[in-house]
Amino acid sequence: MLPTQPPASPLLISDQTVSRDDLVSLLSEAAPRLQFEHCDFDGADLSGLALHGAQFLGCSLIETSLEKATLSETRWLDCKAGRASFQLAKLSDARFHRCDLNNTLWAKATLASALFAEVKLTGALFKEAQTLGLSFHDSLLVGADLRGISFRKQAIEQLDMSDADVSGCDFRDAVFEGGSLRDAHLKNARFDGADLRGVDLGGLRIASLPQFFKGAILSTDQAAALISDLGIRVM
Numbered sequence: 001m002l003p004t005q006p007p008a009s010p011l012l013i014s015d016q017t018v019s020r021d022d023l024v025s026l027l028s029e030a031a032p033r034l035q036f037e038h039c040d041f042d043g044a045d046l047s048g049l050a051l052h053g054a055q056f057l058g059c060s061l062i063e064t065s066l067e068k069a070t071l072s073e074t075r076w077l078d079c080k081a082g083r084a085s086f087q088l089a090k091l092s093d094a095r096f097h098r099c100d101l102n103n104t105l106w107a108k109a110t111l112a113s114a115l116f117a118e119v120k121l122t123g124a125l126f127k128e129a130q131t132l133g134l135s136f137h138d139s140l141l142v143g144a145d146l147r148g149i150s151f152r153k154q155a156i157e158q159l160d161m162s163d164a165d166v167s168g169c170d171f172r173d174a175v176f177e178g179g180s181l182r183d184a185h186l187k188n189a190r191f192d193g194a195d196l197r198g199v200d201l202g203g204l205r206i207a208s209l210p211q212f213f214k215g216a217i218l219s220t221d222q223a224a225a226l227i228s229d230l231g232i233r234v235m
Contacts, residue, residue, distance in 0.1 A: 010035035010055060020045050027051075072110075156199075191216040201225075 011026070014037040023046060026034060033053040040060050047067040054074050061081040072092040076099050085105040092112040096119050103123040111126075113133035122142040131149050138158040146161070150170040159179040167187040174191075176199035183203035189212060197219040204226065218226075 012037065014038055016040070018044070020049075023049055023051075162200075186212045193217075197222065 010033040012035045013026075016022075017040040018036065027050065033055070034051065035055040035057070036059050037057045038059065039056075041064045042060050042062045043064060044061075045065045046069055047065045048069060049066075050070040051074060052070050052072050054071070056074070056076045056079050058078045059076075059080075061079060061084050064081065064084045066084060066086050066089050068088045069086075070090045071086070071094055072090050074091070074094045076094070076096045078098050079096075080100045081104060082100055082102045083104065084101070086109050087105050087107045089106075089109045091109055091114050094111070094114045096114075096116045098118045099116075100120045101116075101124060102120050104121065105125050106129050107125055107127040108129060109126075110130045111134045112130060114131075115135050115137070116139050117137040119136075119139040121136075121144050122140050123144060124141070125145045126149060127145055127147065129149075134149065135154065136156075136159055139160075141159055141161045141164050143163045144161070145165045146169060147165055148168040149166075151174045152170045153173045155175050155177060156171075156179060157177045159176075161184050162180045162182040163184065164181075165185040166181070166189050167185055169189045171189060171191045171194045173193040175195040176197070178198050180200035180202070181196075181204075182200050191213050192215040194213075194215075195217045196213070197217060201218075201222055
């Protein structure tokens with residue numbers, strides 16, 4: 001049996017402003033996986049580039065275009081990418097930790113088994129993204145467009161979805177551990193069997209219960225708050 005070769009160490013690029021031409025040059029040299037630390041990509045057009053497995057640590061990608069880029073198995077830590085576009089990008093098994101991704105665009109991106117943890121995604125747009133196995137943890141999704149995403153049977157930990165559009169989302173048998181659905185848009189969302197005792201349902205009216213929350217589990221305090229809309233007090 002031939003000996004196996006250890007995987008090549010990533011090529012480190014640090015503390016540089018990186019342009020599209022720089023990346024094309026690096027990729028043309030058949031470099032191993034790339035690791036960027038504290039690099040500046042602000043406003044760059046990186047659309048369509050093949051960056052499979054690249055690592056981005058403390059980088060800035062504000063208003064950067066990554067449309068149709070191959071970003072599967074990429075790692076993103078402490079990055080700032082407000083208003084960046086990931087539309088139609090391939091992001092299967094990508095990992096985002098402690099990143100600022102406010103107002104980013106993910107329409108029609110492939111996000112199968114991707115993970116977002118401790119991430120800011122206020123105003124992010126996930127319209128028609130492919131999200132099988134996608135998970136969020138301890139993140140801000142205030143005002144985000146999450147239409148149609150499945151959270152079925154997930155433990156939903158500390159997700160602030162206040163004012164988010166969760167129309168058509170599948171929350172069946174999910175367990176909410178903290179977080180918020182205050183004033184969220186719930187049209188056609190499914191909550192059968194969901195445990196909502198740990199989530200903020202502020203703004204919900206009792207008339208919404210049979211429409212959206214049939215079969216869901218609420219706490220006594222949540223039920224009392226809803227009944228108070230009818231002028232009834234629970235003692």
